[in-house]
Amino acid sequence: xxxxxxxxxxxxxxxxxxxxxxxxxxxxxxxxxxxxxxxxxxxxxxxxxxxxxxxxxxxxxxxxxxxxxxxxxxxxxxxxxxxxxxxxxxxxxxxxxxxxxxxxxxxxxxxxxxxxxxxxxxxxxxxxxxxxxxxxxxxxxxxxxxxxxxxxxxxxxxxxxxxxxxxxxxxxxxxxxxxxxxxxxxxxxxxxxxxxxxxxxxxxxxxxxxxxxxxxxxxxxxxxxxxxxxxxxxxxxxxxxxxxxxxxxxxxxxxxxxxxxxxxxxxxxxxxxxxxxxxxxxxxxxxxxxxxxxxxxxxxxxxxxxxxxxxxxxxxxxxxxxxxxxxxxxxxxxxxxxxxxxxxxxxxxxxxxxxxxx
Ligand code: TRP
Numbered sequence: 001x002x003x004x005x006x007x008x009x010x011x012x013x014x015x016x017x018x019x020x021x022x023x024x025x026x027x028x029x030x031x032x033x034x035x036x037x038x039x040x041x042x043x044x045x046x047x048x049x050x051x052x053x054x055x056x057x058x059x060x061x062x063x064x065x066x067x068x069x070x071x072x073x074x075x076x077x078x079x080x081x082x083x084x085x086x087x088x089x090x091x092x093x094x095x096x097x098x099x100x101x102x103x104x105x106x107x108x109x110x111x112x113x114x115x116x117x118x119x120x121x122x123x124x125x126x127x128x129x130x131x132x133x134x135x136x137x138x139x140x141x142x143x144x145x146x147x148x149x150x151x152x153x154x155x156x157x158x159x160x161x162x163x164x165x166x167x168x169x170x171x172x173x174x175x176x177x178x179x180x181x182x183x184x185x186x187x188x189x190x191x192x193x194x195x196x197x198x199x200x201x202x203x204x205x206x207x208x209x210x211x212x213x214x215x216x217x218x219x220x221x222x223x224x225x226x227x228x229x230x231x232x233x234x235x236x237x238x239x240x241x242x243x244x245x246x247x248x249x250x251x252x253x254x255x256x257x258x259x260x261x262x263x264x265x266x267x268x269x270x271x272x273x274x275x276x277x278x279x280x281x282x283x284x285x286x287x288x289x290x291x292x293x294x295x296x297x298x299x300x301x302x303x304x305x306x307x308x309x310x311x312x313x314x315x316x317x318x319x320x321x322x323x324x325x326x327x328x329x330x331x332x333x334x335x336x337x338x339x340x341x342x343x344x345x346x347x348x349x350x351x352x353x354x355x356x357x358x
Pocket of ligand 1: 034035036037038068070073160163164172173174
């Protein structure tokens with residue numbers, strides 16, 4: 001793909017995403033959303049103000065929301081599963097504590113939905129080796145992974161198409177890096193229709209899914225750089241108020257006592273200002289003005305109090321939820337059951353379209 005081509009595809013995606021964002025409020029029932037996380041670590045405050053808040057918003061608008069814990073996708077770019085079970089439950093607890101209601105949103109796990117995974121087989125027949133190899137997101141993830149390309153790494157965008165299409169989702173909240181995957185999902189849906197046909201005349205088996213673009217990192221780590229556990233700059237949602245206070249105490253600032261909101265020249269200070277604004281439903285400019293000449297000390301005190309206050313309910317809910325493993329298991333069991341029923345139905349249509357219903 002040429003750069004010009006990529007650019008126009010990005011612009012199209014942005015335009016369409018904005019359009020849908022406006023339509024969502026008017027007609028929430030026209031959409032089924034599929035969103036998910038890889039259980040590779042614990043969620044942090046970036047997720048809290050970003051993807052989690054957005055999912056709760058969609059759920060409360062009345063959009064049919066499916067949330068996937070993508071455990072098979074953990075083994076795309078690493079050579080082991082890690083403490084995966086703990087991470088799955090940590091994700092689930094954060095979903096529920098943040099206000100995801102399992103009666104409204106379906107929470108389920110890759111490895112528990114055989115019929116979803118089976119879609120991978122016909123889907124793989126619809127993409128070429130060259131298409132798989134030129135996916136820019138896979139290329140950069142391969143570089144970061146530092147391990148040789150596995151068959152799963154190369155083909156996981158096809159698996160992701162199965163994630164989206166098994167439940168016929170037509171809207172996928174993602175960051176820009178995921179646009180090539182959504183594009184592949186659309187290609188697969190189209191080619192399936194062209195090559196294998198339909199289960200019933202007049203209606204393609206799979207919809208054309210759109211990206212709902214979510215803004216990238218709203219907040220950075222406490223040193224003003226991208227959050228990363230190894231850098232110790234992350235505030236996880238599972239941390240206590242005390243741990244949060246300690247982490248913020250170590251936050252990087254600068255020597256200018258006059259606090260301003262200047263993300264370009266003062267990224268560390270700006271990040272703390274932005275975080276305070278998010279917690280207090282204010283604007284970064286208003287927060288900076290409020291601190292004025294109070295310096296980094298006053299800024300940190302404000303951020304610490306505002307964040308701990310904002311997360312109090314989430315943390316309390318978290319502590320209650322982890323005490324009730326039976327409930328957590330039942331949420332997953334029920335979500336998996338619902339997802340299995342949907343996946344089986346879709347797979348039946350796939351078999352019918354492919355003349356494989358024996
Ligand atoms: N790749 C996504 C991430 O890294 C997770 C994911 C898996 C996903 N399957 C998906 C996202 C399907 C959207 C649609 O966070």
